[in-house]
Amino acid sequence: MTQLQVEHVFKEFPLRNRRGSLRVLHDINLHIDAGELVVLLGPSGCGKSTLLNLVAGFIQPTRGRVTHDGQAVTCPDRRRTVVFQDYALFPWMTVQRNVEFGLKAQGVSAEERGRIAHEYLALVKLTGFEDRYPYEISGGMKQRAAIARALAPKPDILLMDEPFGALDAQTRVLLQEELARIVADMHCTVLFVTHSIEEAVFLADRVVVLGAHPGRIDSEHRVELPRPRNAGTRALPEFVTMTQRLWDSLKPTWQDTNERAIAAQI
Amino acid sequence: MQQAQTSGPSPVRTASSSRRISTVTRGLLGIGVVLLLWQLLASAKIINAVLLPAPLALLFAAVDLLGDGTLVRHIGASIERVLVGVLCAALVGLVIGVLLGWSERLSDYLKPIVEALRPIPPIAWTPLAILWFGIGNAPSYFLVFIGAVFPVFVATYSAVRNIERTQINAALCLGATPAMLIRDILVPGALPVIFPGLRIALGVGWMCVVAAELIAAQSGLGYMIQQSRVLLQTQNVVTGMIAIGVIGFAMNGIMTIIERRLIPWQESSKGR
Numbered sequence: 001m002t003q004l005q006v007e008h009v010f011k012e013f014p015l016r017n018r019r020g021s022l023r024v025l026h027d028i029n030l031h032i033d034a035g036e037l038v039v040l041l042g043p044s045g046c047g048k049s050t051l052l053n054l055v056a057g058f059i060q061p062t063r064g065r066v067t068h069d070g071q072a073v074t075c076p077d078r079r080r081t082v083v084f085q086d087y088a089l090f091p092w093m094t095v096q097r098n099v100e101f102g103l104k105a106q107g108v109s110a111e112e113r114g115r116i117a118h119e120y121l122a123l124v125k126l127t128g129f130e131d132r133y134p135y136e137i138s139g140g141m142k143q144r145a146a147i148a149r150a151l152a153p154k155p156d157i158l159l160m161d162e163p164f165g166a167l168d169a170q171t172r173v174l175l176q177e178e179l180a181r182i183v184a185d186m187h188c189t190v191l192f193v194t195h196s197i198e199e200a201v202f203l204a205d206r207v208v209v210l211g212a213h214p215g216r217i218d219s220e221h222r223v224e225l226p227r228p229r230n231a232g233t234r235a236l237p238e239f240v241t242m243t244q245r246l247w248d249s250l251k252p253t254w255q256d257t258n259e260r261a262i263a264a265q266i
Numbered sequence: 267m268q269q270a271q272t273s274g275p276s277p278v279r280t281a282s283s284s285r286r287i288s289t290v291t292r293g294l295l296g297i298g299v300v301l302l303l304w305q306l307l308a309s310a311k312i313i314n315a316v317l318l319p320a321p322l323a324l325l326f327a328a329v330d331l332l333g334d335g336t337l338v339r340h341i342g343a344s345i346e347r348v349l350v351g352v353l354c355a356a357l358v359g360l361v362i363g364v365l366l367g368w369s370e371r372l373s374d375y376l377k378p379i380v381e382a383l384r385p386i387p388p389i390a391w392t393p394l395a396i397l398w399f400g401i402g403n404a405p406s407y408f409l410v411f412i413g414a415v416f417p418v419f420v421a422t423y424s425a426v427r428n429i430e431r432t433q434i435n436a437a438l439c440l441g442a443t444p445a446m447l448i449r450d451i452l453v454p455g456a457l458p459v460i461f462p463g464l465r466i467a468l469g470v471g472w473m474c475v476v477a478a479e480l481i482a483a484q485s486g487l488g489y490m491i492q493q494s495r496v497l498l499q500t501q502n503v504v505t506g507m508i509a510i511g512v513i514g515f516a517m518n519g520i521m522t523i524i525e526r527r528l529i530p531w532q533e534s535s536k537g538r
Contacts, residue, residue, distance in 0.1 A: 056439055058435050075438075077439070082435065082439045084432050086432060088432040088433050088435070090450070090455075092457075093450075093531075101437070105440055105443060106441060133530070133531045159439075
């Protein structure tokens with residue numbers, strides 16, 4: 001069943017000091033079914049984060065529309081929670097209070113909040129760190145806390161904006177595996193943004209490849225790797241060939257994008 | 267990894283607290299040595315007692331001034347003026363800071379005025395203060411206000427300007443109500459920037475009140491110093507100066523303690 005739909009969406013940003021505007025997204029059509037994990041894959045500057053912000057309701061499309069269960073998305077809503085690349089934990093709250101925030105907004109009683117937060121902290125393996133402030137824990141732990149915070153209000157869809165982009169390579173791999181496990185356990189619907197092909201193939205049911213200038217959908221690829229995905233998945237020949245195939249098809253356009261970016265800098 | 271994390275902070279904390287004790291001891295030792303040298307030079311009549319009284323003479327002066335209540339009265343007058351002036355400055359600075367931080371257009375109109383007034387030293391306002399308010403508490407309030415309002419404004423302005431958009435977005439997508447957004451996100455988010463501004467404002471205000479009292483008041487530590495100079499009671503001048511220093515130091519210390527209590531999530535406030 002389609003849960004989230006993006007129909008003919010265009011997004012333009014006005015240019016500063018110049019007349020006219022910059023088209024960031026061009027005629028985007030996308031649907032996400034319940035229980036599906038869709039990865040938006042694209043080079044930097046292709047507008048994938050903009051698309052995620054539109055789906056979250058942080059910004060509005062210039063044309064077209066985004067609907068969630070048939071209703072137009074006009075503002076952020078706790079049915080679509082977001083995990084950000086820079087964690088965006090509230091530094092003045094302990095890990096526990098961060099996780100409780102969405103529940104508090106719903107008016108859940110303090111006792112019940114505590115119980116639920118413990119449950120989700122256990123899910124992301126942060127038991128014992130409830131009373132730490134964000135500055136006292138590592139980047140990987142911060143992102144685990146942020147995932148628990150986003151899951152606790154039981155959203156319909158979890159939006160993840162390059163969530164592992166700021167982490168070191170090993171932590172990144174570990175968290176990908178954790179996320180695959182959590183998603184399998186909880187049957188979440190997820191929209192995941194990344195520029196890592198391996199990450200996309202490892203996590204996705206479906207990879208949507210975005211091209212740049214302006215951002216548009218280039219191609220879609222269904223990933224038929226078995227679930228649950230775990231450390232062994234990366235060793236499967238299907239994983240290797242799929243990653244290789246995606247890279248081969250993307251390389252020319254990404255190279256082009258890079259050269260354009262360099263040219264723009266000069 | 268978990269064990270290392272949980273057992274980590276305690277040894278770090280003891281190490282830093284033992285270092286703090288020795289830092290305090292060293293500081294006291296430094297003061298002690300300087301006072302001793304000073305006293306020796308004075309006793310040997312190398313320093314003229316009228317130009318710079320010896321530490322012991324200062325101690326007797328302080329005891330006298332404390333005994334007859336003079337010092338306490340002047341300190342009380344000065345502190346009262348600082349508190350009134352800084353409080354007004356905090357209110358005005360916060361309001362203007364929030365308004366100009368929030369509205370780009372208002373900032374375009376008013377920021378140049380504020381920035382042009384800011385470099386004028388508060389003391390330069392003294393003649394106007396006397397013209398406008400005469401002699402007494404009012405010009406002191408005013409000069410403290412002038413000195414303290416800019417640090418509060420600058421801190422508030424940059425706090426509002428630098429609110430993290432993603433944190434607001436995070437709160438909104440978690441369903442935060444407007445009340446929660448203000449109470450749980452905006453206020454605690456701005457506090458670490460605004461509070462140091464308040465601390466600086468209090469420090470500047472304390473300097474301003476003394477300057478104001480030198481000229482435009484008939485009580486307070488500044489007035490006491492000025493009167494004592496006229497009467498050539500140098501020991502009272504220096505005692506007053508020391509009182510100013512000690513009270514300023516204490517005020518800063520109190521503000522720092524409040525800051526740590528109020529903002530326990532700041533890495534720097536624990537590392538210090």
